[in-house]
Amino acid sequence: MSKSPAPSAPVTPARPSAGSLEPLFNPRSIALVGATERSVWSIAAVDNLRRFGYAGRVHMINPKGGTIFGSEAAPTCSAVGEPIDAALLMVPESKMLEVFDDLHNAGIGGAVILSGGFAETGDGGRQRQQQIADKARVAGIRMLGPNCLGYANFVAGTPIWTTPLRRAGGTPQVALVSQSGALASQLEQFAHQQRVGLTHMISTGNEADVQVADAIEYLAAQPEPRAIALFLESVRDPVRFEHAIDAANAAGKPVVVLKVGSSEASAKAAQAHTGSLVGNDRVFDALCRKLGLSRVHSLEELVVTSDLFARLGAIHGGGVAFIAMSGGMCEIITDQAEAEAIELPTLSADTGRALREVLPPLATPNNPLDVTGAAMVEPELIARSLRTLAQDPKIAALSFVFDTPPKEDARGFARRFIGQVGAGFRESGKPCVMFSHTFSGVTGEARALTEELGVIYSGGGVRHGLNALGQLLRHGAWQRSARTARNVVPEAALRPDSERAVLDFLADRGVPVIPAQVVTSAEAAAACAQKLATPVVLKIASPDIRHKTEVGGVALGLGDAEAVRAAYEQMMQRVQAARPDARLDGVIVSPMRGSGVELFVGTMRDPQWGPAIAVGLGGVFVEVLKDTSLRLLPVCEDDALTMLSELRGSALLDGFRGAPAVDRAALAKIIVAIGDAALALGPDLVSLEINPLLAFDGGIEALDGLTVWEDAREQH
């Protein structure tokens, strides 16, 4: 505090690197602009700095001067006469431009703006926010907010936070970024109750400058955070966001996200057909799969999961072995593991034999393993069981269910028991975690004891614990999966917009399409049919007609030359009568395909996240059940295979009712080719749909293709 300048923090000039976030998030001196003893915000900010033992200088700034919180207030930052890194702005919105001039003059590098009255109030506020953002950029000031509660850098002991804040409990390993300041407070409280140590907590408010992406990228570069918890309402800059998540993953700091609401912008995408099939929230899910974001659905899951990411890391391969001390708990774990798609490997015969030797007579070697209440009398049982289970090659991680006593007991039982758990954990050589039975707060003593004895303990209980384990396993799988999808460069000149042009384009790109020939006379149609030597289909060829059936522009199953000729003439007459305005290029002649499995493959363009691809079974599956799997593009063949396996009707591909099985590998190649084709068509493409893509005994073929373009959403 400025009352007692810390001798260990010598006054040096403010950092020169304008644009860096270091002065903002790790300032060596702070100005509280608009500080007053009558404001709860000022009181909280000053109390927090004091309680955290902030080592730098803190300057009170108030145009009225006087003594504030025991310090002589300066009228402006420039008047302080010392270098200042960061300022907390608690002044009315109307003074903000003036204040920024002062910050500029004082050479301040970072500003935290508590004040509201900006973009959150409407257009006028948005303009005023833009004005200060412009000023800040010119002045090289990085800005958090406006309309935010601030941040706390727990590892540096630096809070610029405007509601009462505790010091973090537990070893700080989790960084927290939230677009809601109030929820950041709630998360901090919950983290403290669970003794989950926070390294940083950043609330980004209106994000006039620093967005969640910047905060995440800053945290990715810090040594302390081992995982990042993110509360997200909307992403302002998708490109920066993706880049930041990539940076965090590259730094080995997985990001766990609680995302609420549906994006306003994405609603636009729903206009395209494929878009209306999927919905915005599923696009975010697809983004999570792409970026390796672990998505959770409650505040509790956000904290419990990021804590376990920080302490265990992603888990690679295989299943999990569980140990509990009652049969009932083992049954709960079995049900819950299934719900979380956690594999509970059946123990090998060797493991079973080895377990029988270490277990009491009544216990049966199973997974989950019920070691019975006997372990309370003989805690060595736990260590032995863990060690034995860990030798099973199918076991990638181990978990034991037990509630840490809130404090060490006089007779040392807790220490002895947890000590055995720790011994088992260490000797297993695999990731191990102990969960409480149900949600329960973790005391500082319990956290210290478990850490001392080498036990990773979560008070999240079995339900949240298994949910988190599922995320750790999925993230491990994501890390392993080769990101082999190649990026395709858009080729702006391409713009196929008739059925035939779309199919020809797809054929050029490696997608098998149904043979077809455009003919302009009944005779040519009949000749073409004879050459094909199979019943044929006639379809009207016109760039102006989208729904061919409605104008009588489709004739199916024509068996002989006579029928083809007649169908040609009738079709021309019908279509001309129905659509005298339409340009008719002739008639498309194609072989008539027999039955098979119809698939739907369609791409869409999310306004935020860009092109995505949906795959589904055709007909009622996609139209009634909306049974599709979605990924952002590009996708690789592994992605496409996973997509197929995700379909509810997936079994139809395996040869339903005696039909031949669909060649999934070939299908996956085609899906990748369609996705790449859509990318090649560039950013004006709204949607490329192949419906149906037919898998029949002769192979797989696109029977129809459709493109929708940005400036003409109804074209073929």
Added chain:
Amino acid sequence: MSKSPAPSAPVTPARPSAGSLEPLFNPRSIALVGATERSVWSIAAVDNLRRFGYAGRVHMINPKGGTIFGSEAAPTCSAVGEPIDAALLMVPESKMLEVFDDLHNAGIGGAVILSGGFAETGDGGRQRQQQIADKARVAGIRMLGPNCLGYANFVAGTPIWTTPLRRAGGTPQVALVSQSGALASQLEQFAHQQRVGLTHMISTGNEADVQVADAIEYLAAQPEPRAIALFLESVRDPVRFEHAIDAANAAGKPVVVLKVGSSEASAKAAQAHTGSLVGNDRVFDALCRKLGLSRVHSLEELVVTSDLFARLGAIHGGGVAFIAMSGGMCEIITDQAEAEAIELPTLSADTGRALREVLPPLATPNNPLDVTGAAMVEPELIARSLRTLAQDPKIAALSFVFDTPPKEDARGFARRFIGQVGAGFRESGKPCVMFSHTFSGVTGEARALTEELGVIYSGGGVRHGLNALGQLLRHGAWQRSARTARNVVPEAALRPDSERAVLDFLADRGVPVIPAQVVTSAEAAAACAQKLATPVVLKIASPDIRHKTEVGGVALGLGDAEAVRAAYEQMMQRVQAARPDARLDGVIVSPMRGSGVELFVGTMRDPQWGPAIAVGLGGVFVEVLKDTSLRLLPVCEDDALTMLSELRGSALLDGFRGAPAVDRAALAKIIVAIGDAALALGPDLVSLEINPLLAFDGGIEALDGLTVWEDAREQH
């Protein structure tokens, strides 16, 4: 304790009503048989009785005599010379028969058996358990266990529990029944942490006599429990179980259940076709719907939900209004409410206007309502908002999100704030509840303060709180739904087992079936077809042939007499060649139906829960997607309508691709009739399947019917 007999508990003769559970669960005196100071079980049992201040006499029984826990031990119960209501048996399994003779002689009414070594160990143990059960029945002794931890009657201050136990915190309102003693302990611990007051806690162990059904029926008759929490592994006697749940509901005590594992017995049902479509766990779900059981999926949900049932009761009709103090929390509530199918009514214009008058300028009248941090300064905002929202007729219940401070603060803020919440709750005149933001333990002070100020507060957090609210709303809907399904008496003489016999039987029972005539000559077939004046279908009529298509026993779409004649002759030849053994009754002639919506209606018989009915859309929907809705029989038309709405492909009934919409009311009547028909066929019927039931423009018709019988599962 026997050391200091309570003068308020005069010694009277043991209750005469043999068979009553009163001596077991509310004894006026207790014998601890096998008590010894060297056993942790004895120590815990004695400590618990002391800590609870048990008012009756406690007798130590040990054949060695001597002073145990300060009391003179008697060698047997008979030797005590005083009436004893209940005994806790902590003796080896080998002594048990002898001990029961002693209990009989001593006129003891209830026995709690801690000892294991019975049915849980295999066949030998099962026999020994039966022996003591027989003895107990003869002696009129009601028995809890064996292999159980006991019970605690918190309202009477009577624990017969063999691990350390606390007195309950919070007003006792929730009774707990668990088949696992260890999980009962965990649930008690968690309930205490949340200050959820327990009235009773009963662990039923091996259930040689008292089953969960008996415990629930006993609790239903007690005045204190207002809801019952049940941890269930398997139900031994389905009839008693249903009866007990009915009794609890009739007494206004909803039952919340956490059910694990899948029933061994139900696996049998999977052999029948419909059974393989559904699975055992779904049968239990159907049972929950029938009985009004609220099924939860974690220990936390079990406690939080039964607590809210006890304090709020079921909620009837309409949606819920939520108030929170941040926009972020409102967004979380919106997402979560959707996940729990809780309606968040849009506020009426009147409510909006009224709210605008009471809210600060920046707050917007919405549901959820963000009252902003301003409420911290002006808590009256909460009361006013609650009052105003409650006037909206669409709002059935209200909820406010706020964490109770762990203790009253010096300046009385907590009291003032919670007081305003309580005022708003009272004035609303509707069910109201306050949830913490995230899971958090509830202190005794917090519980007392909220109770004093009229605030129902749950520390379960928003996720579990909304989950529980969803259950309260669904239970309210269940209570309202008229249980109009009538019971059908089986008619043993009926046993239709050919397709024609099944369809004729269904027709008699009000199910429209396709017209059909069995003919025995090609001429008769042609004549019949001409009379129908529509293309016809021929099907071989034989009780010995199940899969008609495979033997060439089906011919479709025969347009003229010649074709019918030819088809008849060919079919007879083909079938005779393929199945020379089969009895052929002739050929069935039916009109050929055009396209329509194919449905599947099938009944199954669960070995535990009896007949059930599954409804689905036909073809791939039921065969690949297993998209069925399941109910236990009988069902009423409302049930059938709900079943149709539950189907994923439900939209197909509304006229997909221009097809006419299916008359859902008519369809529901037919489903009820099919269910009733299955009931009429009695307990030997394994399955009655109508596949397809065709809804076409001419109406709804059963096209094919199949029965499977207990002693001949492969018959037609």
